[in-house]
Amino acid sequence: xxxxxxxxxxxxxxxxxxxxxxxLVPAKKKSFWSKNKHGILFASPWILGLLxxxxxxxxxxxxxxxxxxSILQPGEFVGLQNYKDLFTDSLFWKSVYNTVYFAVFFVxxxxxxxxxxxxxxxxxxxGMGIYRTIFFLPTLVPHVALAVLWMWLLNPGFGLVNGLLxxxxxxxxxxxxxxxxxxxxxxxxxxxxxxxxxxxxxxxxGDIPEDYYDAAKVDGANWYQKMxxxxxxxxxxxxxxxxxxxxxxxxxxxxxxxxxxxxxxxPANSLSFYVMYLYDNxxxxxxxxxxxxxxxxxxxxxxxxxxxVFITSKxxxxxxxx
Amino acid sequence: xxxxxxxxxxxxxxxxxxxxxxxxxxxxxxWMVSTSLKPLTQVFTFPPEWIPRPFMWSNxxxxxxxxxxxxxxxxxxxxxVLSTLGAVISCPLVAYSFAKLRWPGRNILFIITIGVxxxxxxxxMIPLFLLFEKFGMVGTPYPLIIPAxxxxxxxxxxxxxxxxxxxDSLREAAxxxxxxEFRIYWQIMLPLxxxxxxxxxxxxxxxxxTDFIGPLLYLTDSLQYTLSLGLQQFQSQRGSEWGxxxxxxxxxxxxxxxxxxxxxxxxxxxxxxxxxx
Numbered sequence: 059x060x061x062x063x064x065x066x067x068x069x070x071x072x073x074x075x076x077x078x079x080x081x082l083v084p085a086k087k088k089s090f091w092s093k094n095k096h097g098i099l100f101a102s103p104w105i106l107g108l109l110x111x112x113x114x115x116x117x118x119x120x121x122x123x124x125x126x127x128s129i130l131q132p133g134e135f136v137g138l139q140n141y142k143d144l145f146t147d148s149l150f151w152k153s154v155y156n157t158v159y160f161a162v163f164f165v166x167x168x169x170x171x172x173x174x175x176x177x178x179x180x181x182x183x184x185g186m187g188i189y190r191t192i193f194f195l196p197t198l199v200p201h202v203a204l205a206v207l208w209m210w211l212l213n214p215g216f217g218l219v220n221g222l223l224x225x226x227x228x229x230x231x232x233x234x235x236x237x238x239x240x241x242x243x244x245x246x247x248x249x250x251x252x253x254x255x256x257x258x259x260x261x262x263x264g265d266i267p268e269d270y271y272d273a274a275k276v277d278g279a280n281w282y283q284k285m286x287x288x289x290x291x292x293x294x295x296x297x298x299x300x301x302x303x304x305x306x307x308x309x310x311x312x313x314x315x316x317x318x319x320x321x322x323x324x325p326a327n328s329l330s331f332y333v334m335y336l337y338d339n340x341x342x343x344x345x346x347x348x349x350x351x352x353x354x355x356x357x358x359x360x361x362x363x364x365x366x367v368f369i370t371s372k373x374x375x376x377x378x379x380x
Numbered sequence: 381x382x383x384x385x386x387x388x389x390x391x392x393x394x395x396x397x398x399x400x401x402x403x404x405x406x407x408x409x410x411w412m413v414s415t416s417l418k419p420l421t422q423v424f425t426f427p428p429e430w431i432p433r434p435f436m437w438s439n440x441x442x443x444x445x446x447x448x449x450x451x452x453x454x455x456x457x458x459x460x461v462l463s464t465l466g467a468v469i470s471c472p473l474v475a476y477s478f479a480k481l482r483w484p485g486r487n488i489l490f491i492i493t494i495g496v497x498x499x500x501x502x503x504x505m506i507p508l509f510l511l512f513e514k515f516g517m518v519g520t521p522y523p524l525i526i527p528a529x530x531x532x533x534x535x536x537x538x539x540x541x542x543x544x545x546x547x548d549s550l551r552e553a554a555x556x557x558x559x560x561e562f563r564i565y566w567q568i569m570l571p572l573x574x575x576x577x578x579x580x581x582x583x584x585x586x587x588x589x590t591d592f593i594g595p596l597l598y599l600t601d602s603l604q605y606t607l608s609l610g611l612q613q614f615q616s617q618r619g620s621e622w623g624x625x626x627x628x629x630x631x632x633x634x635x636x637x638x639x640x641x642x643x644x645x646x647x648x649x650x651x652x653x654x655x656x657x
Contacts, residue, residue: 096561097483104474105489107530112496115507122506129513178401183394191644192402195409198636200590202608203629206615207412210622218411221428250408254651261652310500313592320616336502341597346506353503360500 123350130344140351150352152327153335156241160331161308164245168252168304169297175252176259177289190260197253205317208247209234234318240328244314255300262296263289265378294375298367305363309356312337332356412633416440416626423622436623443627446618451603452610459524459595459606460588466528467535467584472577474531475539476565480551490540497533501593509597519600524591528584535580538653542576543569579650582643589636607632 098105123140127133144150179190199207211218212233220230231239270288279287312333315323321338323330336356340349410430415423416439417432443449477483478490512523546569554564570577595609605613611628618624640647 094483097477097481097486100477100481100561100565101474101483101486101489103470103529104493104531104536107470107527108489108492108496110511111508111527111530112499112504112533115504115511116499118507118510119503129510175401178394178398181394181398183391183398189398189402192405194640195637196405198586198640199629199633200592200608200636202590202592202611203632206611206625206629207408209615210415210626211408211411213622216424216426216428218407218428221426224427250405253405257648257651306500310502316596317592317612317615333502337593340506341509346510350503350506353500353506357500357503361498364498 119350119353122347123354125347126345127347127350128344129346133347136347140348141355143348144351144355149327149330149335153323153330153332156328156330157309157311157332159241160244160311161305163241164248164308165301165304167245167249168255169300171249172252172255172259172300173290173293173297175256176263177285179256179260180263193256194253196251199251201313202317204247204251205314208243208250209318212243234329235325237326237328240325244318244329247314255304258300259293259296262293266292291376292378295377298371298375302364302367305367306360309333309360309363412626413630415622416630418623420621420623439623439627440631443624443631446621446624447610447614447628448603449610449628449631452605452607455521455599455604456589456606456608459521460585462525463528463588464581464584466525466530467532468577468581470529470531471535471580472539472543472570472573473565475536476543476569476573478536478540479543480546480548480569481561493533493536497537505597512598518598519604521599521604523598524588524594532584535583538650539573539576539580541653542573546572575646575649576653578643578646579653582639582646582650585639586636 124137125133125135126140175193179186179193196204212220214220214230214232214235217230217233219233223230233239233243266289270292271284274284274288310333311331315329315331316334316337319329321334323334332352333356336349336352339345339352414430414432417435417437418439419432419434419436422429422433478486478493508523509518512518517523550568550572551564554568559567590608591606592608592612595606596612599605599609602613607628611625611632614621614628615625
């Protein structure tokens, strides 16, 4: 369309002089900048931003990962030494284990609960706006405040959770103070904030045409059959999106465990997560080369998992109209 | 059972399920507010009590004295407002260029922009820190503000999709009337993209207001702290003052909740748009 507009323009202008018409090439060359200047000028903040804040840091980070660089000393090139050291670093493996543990439980649970909640919030009953708002509110709490709030809720001695458990005769665990329960606690408080994913599932549910359900009703399908054969298959594109985002977020977990443990990952490193250990190496021990190597391993893990989800998606994601 | 009573029963059971589930989401909130108004002696009672006796409104004023609350608030507002401003100025401009203007390299650059969204922040974190260190900006809020003025890939992507949906006929009509490219953008296309720009502004506002790792890296002087960092410090120093901490948490969450109720539609539309398109 915009091309048409540009073609119309010369017609409106007066005819170019005869000499110009013969020497078409230089005239065209001259107009390259004036033709493209708006596009390039409009995009220029981002062209600069991409270079300064993404491209250059990305490539320097690869280089740093092969050095012993730190703020305190220039560092030297050590080849793959940082990567080799990581493989024998037990705290590194502990942080990998904790992060994978969290992702393996949290991501599927968030999908199951998210879809179930969205289905509940998609029912046709009065006052749904109020229910939806209630489910969304926790996502508005800043993560530091969320961590502090849940530390208090899960306080072993005076917290509400153990208080409620004691009324039904259960002696609650020490939650964040217990090696066994610290990660489940984190999963629980993260599930409290899944409202954002629920909204996306709700939109996905809204996109499913009512005709499908009407047709299924005529065929005598029950509630389970409708869910199994209409709702879930047509919700797979949205589940796919939330799965990818969920994996990425789970591997980058930082603010919650940092606040819960004052950056210590206690008890017994059971809340020491990958990015926390990366932060410690980079900004506490100033081993910036080492931390850069960790960042690149994280990047590769996330890329590999995302690629895996994309590859398998052909088998389980169903797009409408395909 | 005839069909009307059956319908009634299923409607009631729907409400019951919803109410029970709502409790799980609502109770932590109520507990936060309830604790924020309790005297310290009542905080430590077991089993827990819900109604503060007496209502300690002074927890809020005390909390503001324990930490330099208004300094933190001002720092947070400055960073949040400026970075939001940066994002809503730069991102629509770039997105418009990607969606509607033609120039060589545009499509490749757009693909790179999508690729950049995949890079975890931790990869660029260290070199960026060293860059800001070189410019003497560590210990100032600038590293938390300046990048937004150069565009944020996710927002550029969202806005580009929105601009793609706007018809070209408007631009052509304006051009025939003699409007220049910038005027077409500023007076016609940008106003049409207002809902998407508002959503992006809201996202950036939330991101800056709640950001923790950014301030943790760059703000070294406690007088520059934001509310996130201030609350974390307070927690690590006076971990048992639950009433005061809940008061700070409530005050920190409240502006976002107010914003949510004012701009509910924009919020929901923005999130949905990011997930579906």
